[in-house]
Amino acid sequence: MIRFLLCFFLLSTVAFSQAKFTVYFDTDSYQLNSLELNRLDVFLKNKDLKFIKIIGFCDYRATNSYNDTLALNRANYVYHIIEKVTNQKQIEIESKGENFTQNSDLKLNRKVEIFYEVLETDKTLPKDDKKNLSQQVSTAKVGDKLILKNLHFYNRSGIFVPESRPVLEELLKIMLANPNLKIEIQGHICCQIGTDVEDTAKVRALAVYNYLINNGVNKNRLSYKSFGSSKPIHIIPENNEDERNENRRVEIQIIAN
Template identity: 85%
Template structure:
């Protein structure tokens, strides 16, 4: 039993270590030099990643308390860069200061380790792309539901991928241009019956809700709701990827206009 546990922990640590990127700092500095900034920028570009944790480190050449603060500031500096480039926030930050097994090459101890997960993109598609959302809203009645076409999320998350920006901006523009318009944002998932423990549908409808509020839309005009997999367009289990994509969607229902 102990051997099995040891093997599991070993494999876990190997798997975890593979999802790590490290940047290095000059002595007594919490800011990256240009060469390391370029390395980090190249790492962040054109990749679909979810960042889980940042850990800062120092070499031993100062007091323990000073090194702990410096290591934390290094991790915080990297966090700010990631937030600006990827718009991901609330990444866990840790400081180990000098309290780890030091490398004899001191420059390798002045670092921040970036832990991340590779993400797959889920896409919501619809068959009818002929009419844009603005036209659909202008002809909709109270109670009508409209799919937010081409609204894309990272796998099982509420994080928008960059391709989602046009439909989000279009919805925001519609809400700004129609001050009497009220909507309910409704999330749906595919593929599984019953309860989704992560409530992905709610997370995604809430993400749209928060986007609109953060861009100036009064929350009294908005509400959100999760239907999970209870209102599929196609019977679950679906027969193909097209049916799964149509079940996996975010809709808006017109409450007032």
């Protein structure tokens, strides 16, 4: 029993180790006023957050059941804003009503707490259209990622379109000229959240991998991986075709050089 309680305590500590953002409500209202709505809007413009839990609260006035309902309405109101802005849906919602340690300043009790995690940011190098791939590789460090620009495939396949030939040839030339260079080829898709049902990202990364091997690069210098749609540059669903094209990409990560 003691062991169970200890494990439960440790898991609870981990579960609530996320960062927290709080918004405050007017008396007897489950909608944010314009000032708090603006604060939330600014906060949500951060694209690298994963939202975990939303908890609603009330001050002690009114009945317990009324406060439970009002606090839940506040949490749901914030949830729907987050869902609309970020398209994140799997967020736990809870109402504590008035059942918490109340602050003597009542306005601080009328709140919603948003628990979130800051997602790890990939070290993808910024775009530099003035540098070709060879120049980017020459200055890259281990761990850096480079986008293979202008590498495109036929729809839902790992078949290169003819316009992709120059970037493939450039990558091959780089690998042959730098025998110590090792890379991981990483595939990404756009447009859908969740499982890459057809493994399109993997198929495309594998296509680049096979192209290099078939043209003389030792396979011990190469690996490949699919990230599906889990690491988009732009939030899904994208706003336009440019954003979709930037999310559906192949990158190389420098493993050794």
